[in-house]
Amino acid sequence: MPINIRIPTPLRKLTHDEEVVETTADSIGAAISDLESRYPGIQERLLDEAGEVRRFVNVYVNEEDIRFLDNKDTALKDGDEVSIIPAIAGG
Amino acid sequence: MSGQQGYMKALRCRECGQEYPLEARHVCEFDFGPLEVVYDYQAAKEKLTREVVASRPQNMWRYAELLPVAGEPTVGREVGFTPLIKADRLAERLGIRELWIKNDAVNYPTLSFKDRVVSVALSRAREMGFEVVACASTGNLANSVAANAAASGMKAFVFIPHDLEKGKVVNSLIYDANVIGIKGHYDEVNRLCAEIAGKYSWAFVNVNMRPYYAEGSKSQGFEIMEQLGWEIPRHTVVPMASGSLLTKIHKSYQEAVKVGLVEEAEYSVHGAQATGCSPISQAFKEGQDFFKPVKPDTIAKSLAIGTPADGFYALKVFKETGAASDDVSDDEIREGISLLAETEGIFSETAGGVTVGVAKKLIASGAIPADDSAVLCITGNGLKTLDAVENHVGETREIAPSLREFDALLDSDKELTSPTK
Numbered sequence: 001m002p003i004n005i006r007i008p009t010p011l012r013k014l015t016h017d018e019e020v021v022e023t024t025a026d027s028i029g030a031a032i033s034d035l036e037s038r039y040p041g042i043q044e045r046l047l048d049e050a051g052e053v054r055r056f057v058n059v060y061v062n063e064e065d066i067r068f069l070d071n072k073d074t075a076l077k078d079g080d081e082v083s084i085i086p087a088i089a090g091g
Numbered sequence: 092m093s094g095q096q097g098y099m100k101a102l103r104c105r106e107c108g109q110e111y112p113l114e115a116r117h118v119c120e121f122d123f124g125p126l127e128v129v130y131d132y133q134a135a136k137e138k139l140t141r142e143v144v145a146s147r148p149q150n151m152w153r154y155a156e157l158l159p160v161a162g163e164p165t166v167g168r169e170v171g172f173t174p175l176i177k178a179d180r181l182a183e184r185l186g187i188r189e190l191w192i193k194n195d196a197v198n199y200p201t202l203s204f205k206d207r208v209v210s211v212a213l214s215r216a217r218e219m220g221f222e223v224v225a226c227a228s229t230g231n232l233a234n235s236v237a238a239n240a241a242a243s244g245m246k247a248f249v250f251i252p253h254d255l256e257k258g259k260v261v262n263s264l265i266y267d268a269n270v271i272g273i274k275g276h277y278d279e280v281n282r283l284c285a286e287i288a289g290k291y292s293w294a295f296v297n298v299n300m301r302p303y304y305a306e307g308s309k310s311q312g313f314e315i316m317e318q319l320g321w322e323i324p325r326h327t328v329v330p331m332a333s334g335s336l337l338t339k340i341h342k343s344y345q346e347a348v349k350v351g352l353v354e355e356a357e358y359s360v361h362g363a364q365a366t367g368c369s370p371i372s373q374a375f376k377e378g379q380d381f382f383k384p385v386k387p388d389t390i391a392k393s394l395a396i397g398t399p400a401d402g403f404y405a406l407k408v409f410k411e412t413g414a415a416s417d418d419v420s421d422d423e424i425r426e427g428i429s430l431l432a433e434t435e436g437i438f439s440e441t442a443g444g445v446t447v448g449v450a451k452k453l454i455a456s457g458a459i460p461a462d463d464s465a466v467l468c469i470t471g472n473g474l475k476t477l478d479a480v481e482n483h484v485g486e487t488r489e490i491a492p493s494l495r496e497f498d499a500l501l502d503s504d505k506e507l508t509s510p511t512k
Contacts, residue, residue: 008285009289010119055403056122058398063282067383083282085282086118086123087400088125088301089400090285090298091305091334091401
């Protein structure tokens with residue numbers, strides 16, 4: 001089973017309006033590199049100059065915030081669901 | 092003024108300055124930064140004088156030129172202008188020269204400050220042509236969206252954590268809103284709503300409508316200044332969940348200076364959290380400029396946001412205004428609720444206990460000097476969170492309808508007739 005990555009509205013122009021894309025990468029960091037190879041430009045929108053996930057981007061694996069897991073090193077396995085979501089919402 | 096835009100000019104990213112048209116959109120496409128409404132301050136300054144404000148009805152729309160609705164507001168026209176109380180008895184107990192309570196526990200119609208943001212969000216949603224409104228909420232927002240949508244004939248979906256206080260759940264269901272309880276904490280509700288908002292074309296007040304919605308909080312700051320005789324309070328203590336209210340009160344003070352309603356003055360806007368969910372105050376105390384997300388565990392459910400959207404900006408406000416932030420335990424929250432009730436006759440929800448408890452700490456530590464003046468923002472009503480205090484308020488004394496029994500009761504307990512503190 002592939003790993004599904006849900007793409008938020010602000011990035012869908014880069015993914016040609018695809019809401020969900022698949023990957024077989026084994027970590028969040030590798031998944032972002034994989035996305036970059038297929039949708040050039042997406043990495044700099046997700047990562048800052050230091051290569052860390054941007055302040056206003058939240059990434060979840062199976063509904064858990066990766067900051068409660070291993071951040072970019074969080075492992076991925078078949079069937080995982082990854083969501084990329086703008087941090088600015090709610091309250 | 093253009094009929095389409097009122098005094099608004101555009102949406103602008105707080106991070107990179109990229110501008111966007113005035114649509115239902117909340118984040119920058121480039122860096123995911125939050126979008127904010129930009130106003131024509133020169134035009135607002137020409138129109139919005141103290142005399143003009145004074146001539147208008149006593150509700151939040153008396154500052155309409157600085158609120159993001161293009162035409163006349165159609166939802167929540169009577170919201171706001173809640174009492175600002177001089178709280179001498181509480182001041183004495185907290186050890187400060189002068190203290191004021193801004194009492195949004197009696198805001199109209201759903202007894203919390205959320206009526207301010209909702210009337211803006213729904214008025215704006217309506218003029219943009221939306222028929223369905225929605226929100227992610229810890230309770231008060233759900234109540235307000237449900238009530239205001241009902242009153243204006245809009246369809247509402249409110250998403251809440253499944254384990255909220257009963258008062259807050261019933262207070263949404265009664266308006267016949269679609270109430271969806273999510274088996275998770277607020278941050279999970281919020282994440283789900285961000286995904287739903289991307290899929291359904293609804294006006295999500297605190298997702299795609301957030302740039303407009305959040306601006307409604309400024310009205311609380313405008314009112315405080317006007318009620319103080321057009322002055323910025325030296326100290327303001329604000330409860331923080333996402334941190335949005337705090338940043339918008341700060342913004343209201345800046346804007347009032349910009350349009351000439353008040354003189355420039357030194358002021359500090361302090362933040363209050365519950366220890367069981369205190370990512371912002373922890374970051375402040377550790378000297379960090381960004382917070383670490385937490386999993387909330389507190390009786391202050393209305394403040395239980397572990398990933399606060401405006402946490403970063405709240406920390407900036409502390410730095411810019413020489414302010415502090417602190418947090419209090421569940422016991423201190425209950426003490427704060429009782430203290431406010433016993434000294435000022437105001438029954439606040441748990442968030443108010445947080446604000447009173449933190450104010451006490453900040454005054455004791457000197458972060459708010461004892462010879463200064465402070466305003467405490469009370470944002471919600473205690474009748475909605477009875478569960479939090481019901482086992483801590485003593486008991487009714489029951490007697491037969493007999494004068495002899497009442498006399499005996501007084502004789503048996505001298506405390507009953509002792510002077511109040």
